[in-house]
Amino acid sequence: MAVKPLGSRVLIKVREAKTKTDSGLYIPDTAQEKTQTGEVVAVGEDKEIVVKAGQHVMYDKYAGCSVKIGDAEHLIVKNDDLIAIVD
Template sequence: MDKLNIKPLGDRVVVEPAPAEEKTESGIIIPDTAKEKPQQGTVVAVPDNDKDNNIKVKAGDRVLYGKYAGTEITLDGKDYLILNQSDILAII
C-alpha cells in the first residue's frame, strides 16, 4: 500500500473501495452501466489519534459502509472515499 498524501480531519477516514464485480457467479459479464457501487473497501488513512478523536478503525482494516456514504475523490489516478466513521457499518 502506497503512502497516501492526505490526512483526514475530525472523525473522517479515507477508504479505497473494492473493485466492482465484473461478472456474476454464473459467469455473465456485467456491463459498466449495471455495476453495483462497492460497499466494502480498505481504510488507507485515519486522522492522528488525539483526545478528541475516538477512531475505532486503523489503516489496513477492511470495512463495510453504506452504499451512498461518503464523498468520492480521485488522487493520483485512484478513487477513494472520505467517510465519517459513523458511515462505517462493520470491520471485516
C-alpha cells in the same frame, strides 16, 4: 498526492465492482452496483475512531466524499458512516 483525513474522518480505497459473475458472465456497466466496502488507507486524529489502516470496512451506501488519488477511487467518510469491519 498524500491525503490525510481530519477529525473523525476516514480515507477508504473503494473496492472495485465485480465485472464478471462467478459463473463467468460479464456484467455491463449499467447493471453494476456501487460497492460499499473498501480498505482503510488513513484515519483522522479523533480518539473515537476504532478502525486502523489496512482494515477492510463496510460503509453506508451514500456516505462520503469521492476523491480520485492516482488511478484509484477513494472516499472520505465520517467515522459514524462506517457500518462494520470485514474480516
